[in-house]
Amino acid sequence: MxxxxxxxxxxxxxxxxxxxxxxxxxxxxxxxxxxxxxxxxKYILYEQPFQSDAHEKAWLIRVAINASKDIHKNxxxxxxxxxxxxxxxxxxxxxxxxxxxxxxxxxxxxYRDVIYLHYYEGYSAVEIAKILGKKENTIxxxxxxxxxxxxxxxxxxxxxx
Amino acid sequence: MEYELRNAFDKIHAGDALKSRTxxxxxxxxxxxxxxxxxxxxYRLAAVxxxxxxxxxxxxxxxSLYFTPTAYVDMDVNPSIGLVVNRFSRVIDTHAFNDDGxxxxxxxxxRFKSYGEAVQILMDKMISNGYVSENGLVSVTVQANxxxxxxxxxxxxxxxxxxxxxxxxxxxxxxxxxxxxxxSNAHGHHVxxxxxxxxxxxxxxxxxxxxEGCRGHSIAEIRERTRGHGGGHHGNIINPPASExxxxxxxxxGHHRGRMRGHHH
Numbered sequence: 510m511x512x513x514x515x516x517x518x519x520x521x522x523x524x525x526x527x528x529x530x531x532x533x534x535x536x537x538x539x540x541x542x543x544x545x546x547x548x549x550x551k552y553i554l555y556e557q558p559f560q561s562d563a564h565e566k567a568w569l570i571r572v573a574i575n576a577s578k579d580i581h582k583n584x585x586x587x588x589x590x591x592x593x594x595x596x597x598x599x600x601x602x603x604x605x606x607x608x609x610x611x612x613x614x615x616x617x618x619x620y621r622d623v624i625y626l627h628y629y630e631g632y633s634a635v636e637i638a639k640i641l642g643k644k645e646n647t648i649x650x651x652x653x654x655x656x657x658x659x660x661x662x663x664x665x666x667x668x669x670x
Numbered sequence: 671m672e673y674e675l676r677n678a679f680d681k682i683h684a685g686d687a688l689k690s691r692t693x694x695x696x697x698x699x700x701x702x703x704x705x706x707x708x709x710x711x712x713y714r715l716a717a718v719x720x721x722x723x724x725x726x727x728x729x730x731x732x733x734s735l736y737f738t739p740t741a742y743v744d745m746d747v748n749p750s751i752g753l754v755v756n757r758f759s760r761v762i763d764t765h766a767f768n769d770d771g772x773x774x775x776x777x778x779x780x781r782f783k784s785y786g787e788a789v790q791i792l793m794d795k796m797i798s799n800g801y802v803s804e805n806g807l808v809s810v811t812v813q814a815n816x817x818x819x820x821x822x823x824x825x826x827x828x829x830x831x832x833x834x835x836x837x838x839x840x841x842x843x844x845x846x847x848x849x850x851x852x853x854s855n856a857h858g859h860h861v862x863x864x865x866x867x868x869x870x871x872x873x874x875x876x877x878x879x880x881x882e883g884c885r886g887h888s889i890a891e892i893r894e895r896t897r898g899h900g901g902g903h904h905g906n907i908i909n910p911p912a913s914e915x916x917x918x919x920x921x922x923x924g925h926h927r928g929r930m931r932g933h934h935h
Contacts, residue, residue: 510703516696524684524692532682545684546692553696606678609671628672629679663671 511553519552523566527573529629533614533621534577544576551576570630571640574622612662620655623648737762741814741822742853743785744862747796747806748888749774752862753788755814755822761788767861768885770801785822786829793833806841807890808834809864813853823847861885868892875899 527548531541551572559565602610613624622641626632632640634648641648739762741755750767751774761780766772778795780788789810796802808830812822823845830843848856848863856866859881868889873879876899884892 510700513697513700516700517693520689520693520696524689525682528684528688529679529682542688542691545688546695549692549696550699553700602678602681606674606681609674610678613675624675625679628675 510556516549516553519565519569520549522562523569526566526630527569529625530570530573530622531577533625534574534618535580540580544573544580547576548573567636567640570626571642574641578618609663612659615662616655616658620651620658623651624655624659627652736760739763741785741812741818743789743822743826744811744853744856744864745789745792746809746862746864746889747801749796749801750862750865751775751792752857753780753785755785759784759786761785764788767865774799774801786825789826790829790833793830794837797833797837797839802834802837802839802841804840805890806839807888808841808843809862809889810843810845811848811853811863812845813848813850813863819847865889865892868896872896872899 524545527545528541531544535541535544548569552569555568559568613621616624623637626637626640627634634645634652637643638645638648736756736758738756739754740757743753743755745751745753746767748768749770751771752765752767753761754763754765756762760782761784762782764775764780766775774792774795778791780791783791793802793808802808810826810830812819812826814822826845827843830845834841834843844864846864848867852866853863856863859866859869861869861881865884869879869881869884869892872884872892872895875896879895
């Protein structure tokens with residue numbers, strides 16, 4: 510088991526990354542807090558050494574995505590839809606940022622992941638394939654389809670993607 | 671567009687409150703799991719060892735209590751049988767003093783039954799196998815501490831009486847207590863205490879008589895020989911020799927010594 514210093518370091522370095530993944534998957538505060546804490550709990554219990562910081566970050570991203578998906582498997586959560594509280598968060602987005610983000614959140618989950626990992630975190634399709642445990646071709650396909658869907662939703666605003 | 675996407679995601683961050691709650695949660699979990707990892711296995715091992723030890727001691731004590739003989743019931747019809755009884759009135763061991771006794775025991779499982787039930791089963795078996803003749807004698811002796819002895823004698827009187835009357839046999843029953851010495855001497859000669867007393871009584875009038883010489887004879891026959899030498903007592907039922915029976919004087923006078931005819935009860 511990792512010690513408190515390692516836990517604090519990981520929390521300082523990767524809290525925002527994990528929070529963003531929670532944001533694109535989870536609608537309410539309670540779920541976010543559950544998953545957020547669960548991810549770091551798994552981190553302190555994971556005793557294998559990481560080859561590098563990049564390896565450590567990729568590991569946390571994968572755990573966060575899996576934990577977020579797992580929470581949807583819960584019977585109660587599947588059958589009782591909660592209010593989407595994401596728009597009440599004090600993130601102070603500009604209008605065009607908000608509309609882009611809103612379009613991303615309307616994509617299917619798997620497309621949200623690849624868009625976030627590719628365009629924000631800067632991972633290549635090969636790296637995303639490794640993180641998500643999918644084939645490269647699958648990632649290319651998902652990226653292509655996600656782009657098309659975003660284009661449909663945002664129209665001319667999609668320049669640069 | 672990519673730029674807006676980056677800017678938008680940049681503004682999403684983990685709040686201080688969330689980080690602070692998570693840090694506290696991780697701190698508590700680390701402390702809790704550390705405590706359990708260091709201390710609990712040791713206590714768990716100690717608890718397992720203690721439980722095992724307790725179980726072993728309890729098993730040993732229980733075994734010792736259950737298998738410690740506290741009373742002896744010996745029957746002599748001609749099949750001669752000894753029963754070893756524990757403090758819970760259960761038969762914990764049996765032994766035969768002759769071939770007929772072994773034959774009866776082979777066909778009657780009385781171990782771990784109450785001594786009353788065991789005597790009843792053996793009586794029924796001996797009667798149905800023809801060992802108890804119309805004018806035969808059923809001798810039963812009990813050796814136990816005084817309290818248990820009285821209860822056992824009363825119980826066995828009833829059991830034997832019921833068995834004899836149930837089979838309409840005219841055989842007599844002689845049920846009486848013996849001392850530990852008598853029982854020990856008798857078993858030393860591989861005979862029942864009742865047989866031992868009958869033979870020693872015969873020896874008192876005919877010193878040439880040996881235990882080996884009497885083997886194969888019934889108690890009734892030995893008493894008949896004693897009477898032939900002018901010894902013994904009137905009737906079929908005789909008392910133990912004075913030296914052995916002194917301890918039982920009060921008992922014999924108080925009719926601890928059972929005497930009955932089966933069909934009269």
